[in-house]
Amino acid sequence: GENVGLHLPTLSVQEGDxxxxxxxxxxxASDYFIWYKQESGKGPQFIIDIRSNMDKRxxxxxxxxxxxxxKHLSLQIAATQPGDSAVYFxxxxxxxxxxxxxxxxxxxxxVIP
Amino acid sequence: NxxxxxxxxxxxxxxxxxxxxxxxxxxxxxxxxxxxQDPGMGLRLIHYSVGEGTTAKGxxxxxxxxxxxxxxxxxxxxxxxxxxxxxxxxxxSSFQTSWGxxxxxxxxxxxxxxx
Numbered sequence: 001g002e003n004v005g006l007h008l009p010t011l012s013v014q015e016g017d018x019x020x021x022x023x024x025x026x027x028x029a030s031d032y033f034i035w036y037k038q039e040s041g042k043g044p045q046f047i048i049d050i051r052s053n054m055d056k057r058x059x060x061x062x063x064x065x066x067x068x069x070x071k072h073l074s075l076q077i078a079a080t081q082p083g084d085s086a087v088y089f090x091x092x093x094x095x096x097x098x099x100x101x102x103x104x105x106x107x108x109x110x111v112i113p
Numbered sequence: 114n115x116x117x118x119x120x121x122x123x124x125x126x127x128x129x130x131x132x133x134x135x136x137x138x139x140x141x142x143x144x145x146x147x148x149x150q151d152p153g154m155g156l157r158l159i160h161y162s163v164g165e166g167t168t169a170k171g172x173x174x175x176x177x178x179x180x181x182x183x184x185x186x187x188x189x190x191x192x193x194x195x196x197x198x199x200x201x202x203x204x205x206s207s208f209q210t211s212w213g214x215x216x217x218x219x220x221x222x223x224x225x226x227x228x
Contacts, residue, residue: 008153032214043117043203043219044156051212089155095213098144098163100172103155 019077023090030092117220134189136204145187149200
């Protein structure tokens with residue numbers, strides 16, 4: 001919801017430019033990572049995921065990069081649009097049955113028209 | 114399909130009052146979850162369920178109870194509300210992907226204020 005964005009790092013991007021949102025994850029044993037988008041007043045929405053045996057995965061206008069050496073994830077959004085304005089956060093977990101999911105705090109993306 | 118729905122959307126309680134938040138999913142998912150979201154913090158798991166009739170504690174279970182009497186419903190109860198429980202509550206359900214991971218689908222949230 002809107003209160004989530006009050007204490008978040010903010011990235012301001014001009015419409016049409018590419019956005020890069022970064023995330024540091026905590027557990028080197030995590031083998032599955034997800035990016036979520038959360039618009040104001042709504043629940044988180046799945047964007048893209050990646051497994052630990054991959055370095056890169058592409059979706060529609062989005063790309064996730066994984067650097068296991070430094071435990072870093074990034075989400076790249078091509079040709080950013082006003083509808084991309086939201087809070088983006090990463091999550092890490094493990095495979096097999098129920099596994100705890102650890103969510104990051106998030107980054108607020110503001111698209112300047 | 115409605116996906117994951119939550120009722121109510123908003124609620125204001127006085128300290129000491131009780132209430133139940135209802136979550137329903139129509140995707141036949143086995144796993145369901147209750148999270149709370151507070152400013153400056155990631156989603157924190159309150160309780161979860163891996164199937165009808167089963168529940169388990171998450172990261173921050175104190176002050177909350179849950180029940181999963183039907184597969185499609187997951188109820189979160191606050192027995193005696195405290196101001197520290199002011200938060201946005203999200204329910205989620207998940208299925209296991211071909212990779213062996215659980216992809217979670219979230220509801221729209223319930224904004225709870227405890228005065």
